[in-house]
Amino acid sequence: MGLAKLTIKPLNPSKLPEIRVLFNPNTYSITKTVTWSPPSPPLGKPRGTHRLVNAPTLTFGGGGSRQLNLELFFDVTEPVGVIDDVRRETDKIVALTRIERDHKQPPTCEVRWGDAPTGSDFPFIGVVTNLTQRFTLFNSDGKPLRATLTVAFLEFLAPKTDKQQTDPEHTTRVVTLGDTLSSIAADVYRDPTLWRMIAEANRVDDPRRLEPGRTLTIPRLR
Numbered sequence: 001m002g003l004a005k006l007t008i009k010p011l012n013p014s015k016l017p018e019i020r021v022l023f024n025p026n027t028y029s030i031t032k033t034v035t036w037s038p039p040s041p042p043l044g045k046p047r048g049t050h051r052l053v054n055a056p057t058l059t060f061g062g063g064g065s066r067q068l069n070l071e072l073f074f075d076v077t078e079p080v081g082v083i084d085d086v087r088r089e090t091d092k093i094v095a096l097t098r099i100e101r102d103h104k105q106p107p108t109c110e111v112r113w114g115d116a117p118t119g120s121d122f123p124f125i126g127v128v129t130n131l132t133q134r135f136t137l138f139n140s141d142g143k144p145l146r147a148t149l150t151v152a153f154l155e156f157l158a159p160k161t162d163k164q165q166t167d168p169e170h171t172t173r174v175v176t177l178g179d180t181l182s183s184i185a186a187d188v189y190r191d192p193t194l195w196r197m198i199a200e201a202n203r204v205d206d207p208r209r210l211e212p213g214r215t216l217t218i219p220r221l222r
Contacts, residue, residue, distance in 0.1 A: 004114035006070075008093070011125075014100060014107035019092045023073045024113070030121055033064030065155040068111060068124050072149045077137070085143040086135070093149055096128045108156050123190065126153035175214045181207045188218055 006024050010016040038056035074090055076083040083089070097106055111124040130152035137146035173184055181195035181204065189197075199207050201219045 006111070006113040008096070009110045009112065010096065010107040011110055013103060016095055016100075016107060017092075021072055022075065022089060025070050025072060027071065028121075029069045030066055030124075031069075032066045035061035035064065037061050065157075066124075066126075067129075067155070068121075068126060068153040070111075070149075070151045070153070072151060074147045074149065075137075075145065077145050084139065084145075086145050086147045087143075090133060090147050090149055093128075093131065093151060094133075097131055109153065111153060124153060124155070125157065125190075126155045128152065129154045171218050171220070173216045173218050175210045175212050175216060177212045179210055179212075181210070184216070184218075189221060194221075 003024070006021045008019040008021070010018070036058040038058060072093070074086050076086045076089065096109060099105055100107060106127060108125065108127055111122060111126070113122050116122040128151060130150075132150040134148045134150075135144035135146070136148065138144050173188065175184075181198050182192040185195040185198060186192040195207060197219050198204070198216060201217045204210070
């Protein structure tokens, strides 16, 4: 089995090609903010303190977007002469920061690396918010041959998809012509392999035959 390479795929409607990194990162980090706030204090009282309790009751203020930080290494010294400028590779990442003329903004991307538990790090859907390029080796013509890129992706959730996964009112799906359990699972869970959850919840005997117009129960991920 070959080594799973990290890939960065610009999503439709972008026409940029998928990027397959030269070398997998040695580390990556994901940060996530969640806002909790103490209640507003009475006039003249300090915020966040109360004489009768050890700590104030907190109020949930919403979730922040996750941020994925990658450090990507590029080296074109081997094989000699195939690529004489590492920017031919790094510019593919730079393109993810540029406004696409037809869409008035840079593309949303899917970062994927091997198999991961559903709901964990990958696939990560987001946009590039910060890019730093550091070139460290040059040929006699001044062309860079080696580079390290630090890339930050900020999570971008489509409102419809996010609502389907968090709102209890979005727990059903009406089958339309051409739907399969895999395509429905890919749409609501972003993972087509979870079709069995839908099949079991609806007692579907033949997952390849779905009647248009049928209402399916979509179980929540646990």
